[in-house]
Structure formats: C-alpha cells, structure tokens
Amino acid sequence: MTSKKNATDIKVMNRWMVVIGAIAIQIALGAIYAWSAFTTPLQSSAFGFSKTMTQAIFSTGLATFGIFTIIGGRMQKRFGPMKIALLGGLLLGIGYLIGGFAGANFPLKLIGIGLIGGAGIGLAYVVPIGVGIKWFPDKKGLVSGLAVAGFGFGAFLWILMANPPSILGVSGLINTANYTIANIDMAFKIYGIIFLTLVVLGSLVMRNPPEGWKPKGWNPPVERDASGKEKKEIALLPKQMLKQKQFYMLWAMFLIGALAGLMVIGNVQNFAKNPAEGFQAFGFSMAEAVDFAVIGAAVSLPIFNGAGRIAWGKISDSIGRKKALISMFIFQGIMMGVFFYTTSNPIFFYIAAALIGFNFGGNFALFPAATADTFGSETVGLNYGYVFTSYGLGGIVGPILAGAVQDAGFSFTYAFYPAAVLCFVAAAIAFVYTAKIKE
16 A cells, blocks of 8 residues: 655646746736727727727726636636636637727727726736745745736737837837728737737646645744644635735725826826827927837836836845835835926936836735735635725726826826825835734
C-alpha cells in the first residue's frame, strides 16, 4: 500500500507560469483603459456621439466589469478558474466584434462593448488574482501587482496600435485624417479577435495548486490568541465578510481610488484637447495638442499604471498594506489637484499623467492583498469580487461626471478638485483601518 505524499512533495507546474498566463489575460482585459483612443473618432460626424455618450459606453463597461467580478468569483469556485477565464475571453472578444459590426448604432455599441465586453472582463479578471495569491502566499502584494500589471500595460499597447503619436512616424489602425465608420469598426473587430486569443491562451495555466500545497521553504506566520493558543488561518465567506466593518472601509477607499483614476483615464484626451483649458489655451496648435494628448494617454499613463501595480504591491509587502494605502491616497490627492494646471507644458502633463496612473495602478495590487490579509487567502477569489464592485460604481461616477461637466460648458476643476478632496478622505479611512477581525 503506497503512502500519500505531502502536498509540498507533489510535482506541480512552475508557479511562475501562472504569472505569465495572468499577464497575457490582463493585457487583453486592459482594452477598457484604451477607450480614450476611440472617444474623438466616435464624436466625429461619422458617428455623431456626444462626449457623454462615449463616456456612457466606457462607464457601462466598467460597471458591468465590477458586477461580473462577483459572478466570476463564485463561478470559478464551482467550475474551476480555467473555464471561467476562457468564458470571459469569449465574451470580451464577441463584445468587441459586435461593436465592430454596430456602425453608428449607439445602443448596439453600448451592448456589445459596454455590457458584453465588460462582462467578459469581469469574469476573467478575478481568475489570475485568486489563482496567483494561492500560488504565492509568501508574496501576496507582489503577485497581486504582477497578476494585474498587464492590465495597465495592455492599455499602452492598444492605444498605440489604434492611434500612435505622429512623432513615431507610423500609422495606426485609426485613420486620424479621415474618421469613417468602416475604419473605426475594423479596429474594434481586430481588437476583438486579439483579445479572445490572448485570454484563451492565458487561461490554459489558470489552475489552483493542490490542496495544502505551499512554496518550498516557506512556512506561514503563526498567530496566537491571548491564551497562547495557535489561531487557525482566517477564511471568511462573503456572507461573513459583509458583516465586518473592514469590508465597508475597503469598499469606500477603493471607490474613491477608482473614481479619481478613471476620471482621468476616460477623459485625458478630452481634457488635453479642450480649447479653453487644454494645450490650445496656452498657444499650442491643435495638431500639437492631439500629439500631447495621445502621448499622455497612450504612453505616460498606462505604462506607469502597469508599473504602479507592481511597485505598490512590492512596497506594501515591505511597509504593510495600511501605510501603503495612506501614502498612495495622499499622493493621488495631490496629483489630482495639480493635474488641471499641467497643460501649459507637455512635460508637466506627461509627468502628472504618469503619476496619476502610477497611483491608480496601486489600487489593483493593494486591495486584493488587503482583502486576502483581512478575510483570508483561501477565499479571496470569492471575496474580492464584492470589494471590486466599488470600482464599478467609481467607473460610472468618475468618467461620466467629467464628460458631463465638459458637455455643460463648465471647467474640469469641477471634476478634478472634488476627486482630490475625496482622495484625502480615503487616506483618513486608511489611517483608522485595521485588518484584525473581531471574533
């Protein structure tokens, strides 16, 4: 009779393969942050969409994304992470293909890209995070950052493919000299095929480690109660988590972080090209303003968004989640207040966009890690979806608020300043936050 092997002795795949698969998936899911490349073409005479309409598609995608993270978390527990990632990729690809066949039909573009595409992103998004934390219990912050880094870098790739700045001397998928329905819709179709392919390939390594497995040479820290008895590792289910004040504190902080960051991501090009407050107001030509806008949206913001996910995750592993959250929100509050004044100089604009992206990216490393710390690593795939609903609400309020402010003829300060104040409120919440659950 053969004896059972210990979980640590079971031959398993190299855990870094999970990170590679996660990055492939997240690069595709980062499509939603490339939306600013399509706002100007969709506002052209070919389509006739208003700024608010373009932001409505973006916000619908973000809201659906947030809702389906819960559904994805629950479904992967039942059907396994690989199948749910695969389903998410299929929906994302199909959603963009529908958008590509919709022409100037606004409701159909909203349904395809916003509802169906957003649902696909939500289903697939939680898979790499939940799987990654189980494979890397020793590096929760770092792997959370790595697992979602592709999301930020993906936006960089997709914006450059759609509309590279003229200084690169190459043509993108979008013909900026003549916006046509056929040209813009072809870009949506090409993206749909690429997104579907990337997520399907990445899903192949989305498998949980064997039960009881842990990294070689690593032992989880032992916590003891007042009597000195060893505490069992916490593993709250959503129903239990929703009774804890920590959940609502994390939710509120994430809402604010999402609102501020998505406000800029969804409107960075509109702001830069605004004749009254953008680069043209300081003597730059429209062509220069367009180039500056694209570089800020396609290079500075998304690259640092991706880098911030890794950096803040690593920082939080060193100084603790609480200190990292306080620092990130104070930094973001300052940058949201400063951003309005950067269009007098493109260098200032690039730096501010990069730092806003850097801080915004930190949310996606810190909140899954904080969720795992507070409510348990084993149930993070289920629980993080509930925390992530705050992102969906932030995605509705932030971009649409900035778009509506501009459509109404008001200054962008009416959007950026309140967001800055809210970031300082989030820092105050982080200051009083504690990961210890009352038993």
